[in-house]
Amino acid sequence: MCEQHKGQAPAAGNLGAQAAVTAWLDEVRWDADGLVPAIAQEAATGDILMVAWMNRESLQETAATGRAVYWSRSRKRLWRKGEESGHVQQLRELRLDCDGDVVLLKVEQLGGIACHTGRHSCFFRRLENGAWAVVDPVLKDPEAIYR
Amino acid sequence: MCEQHKGQAPAAGNLGAQAAVTAWLDEVRWDADGLVPAIAQEAATGDILMVAWMNRESLQETAATGRAVYWSRSRKRLWRKGEESGHVQQLRELRLDCDGDVVLLKVEQLGGIACHTGRHSCFFRRLENGAWAVVDPVLKDPEAIYR
Numbered sequence: 001m002c003e004q005h006k007g008q009a010p011a012a013g014n015l016g017a018q019a020a021v022t023a024w025l026d027e028v029r030w031d032a033d034g035l036v037p038a039i040a041q042e043a044a045t046g047d048i049l050m051v052a053w054m055n056r057e058s059l060q061e062t063a064a065t066g067r068a069v070y071w072s073r074s075r076k077r078l079w080r081k082g083e084e085s086g087h088v089q090q091l092r093e094l095r096l097d098c099d100g101d102v103v104l105l106k107v108e109q110l111g112g113i114a115c116h117t118g119r120h121s122c123f124f125r126r127l128e129n130g131a132w133a134v135v136d137p138v139l140k141d142p143e144a145i146y147r
Numbered sequence: 148m149c150e151q152h153k154g155q156a157p158a159a160g161n162l163g164a165q166a167a168v169t170a171w172l173d174e175v176r177w178d179a180d181g182l183v184p185a186i187a188q189e190a191a192t193g194d195i196l197m198v199a200w201m202n203r204e205s206l207q208e209t210a211a212t213g214r215a216v217y218w219s220r221s222r223k224r225l226w227r228k229g230e231e232s233g234h235v236q237q238l239r240e241l242r243l244d245c246d247g248d249v250v251l252l253k254v255e256q257l258g259g260i261a262c263h264t265g266r267h268s269c270f271f272r273r274l275e276n277g278a279w280a281v282v283d284p285v286l287k288d289p290e291a292i293y294r
Binding site: 021023024027037039041045046047048050051063093094095096097098099102104115116117119122123124125126127130131132 | 168170171174184186188192193194195197198210240241242243244245246249251262263264266269270271272273274277278279
């Protein structure tokens, strides 16, 4: 996450072919739990859909398969987005921020629903007159999504 | 951050006028360090500019003044974005995600530069053929920004 005046990440240096395969994963600054926050942004609209966590395995699988895979902290396992809901996120682009501790996925959101509440985006509450107002509609009843 | 099947946030209930002033801040799920990640998105373009941290004080000041204020973990103090660079972020909209642990700021980025590297966005690296490629230009030399 962006803060001024922080140290530079070390340069990759000379790497063998094998190491180079996963060198890009080493450039991510995993936190103490081995996780990094990942933002999913809809490629076509620019809408921010959700933020979740990734570990090394989930990021590697996301890049390899072209499908967003997160790490569920509550379930303590890989979470292949859409595995229950069908609301798969197809990866269009993967970006890393300046100090390497946030990844950005530009995705195509199948079904147009990213949030477990049945809304397009998880960011459906807006501050209005000192209170969070729900400003985006439920597109599909969660009961019908998670059967 | 979005994960399925997590508990609902408690409803606000009846609040006195004084409590209501900051009730919206209580709905944010601050982490163990009292922080929450904040995404700054350019309102006009949808570009994700940066991710930083906020504590309660910085979020309250952001909402009150209409200018993005973060918490610098490295400096351990409030970071009024643009205080050195002039690259102030003017708040257009403030959103909260489904489980209340990420905030989204839609902003106007003065100077068109959010990143301390002198680039428009901190997300200037894109994964290409198994390596992070720098794909966005430096718009202004950081030496000229932070004098």
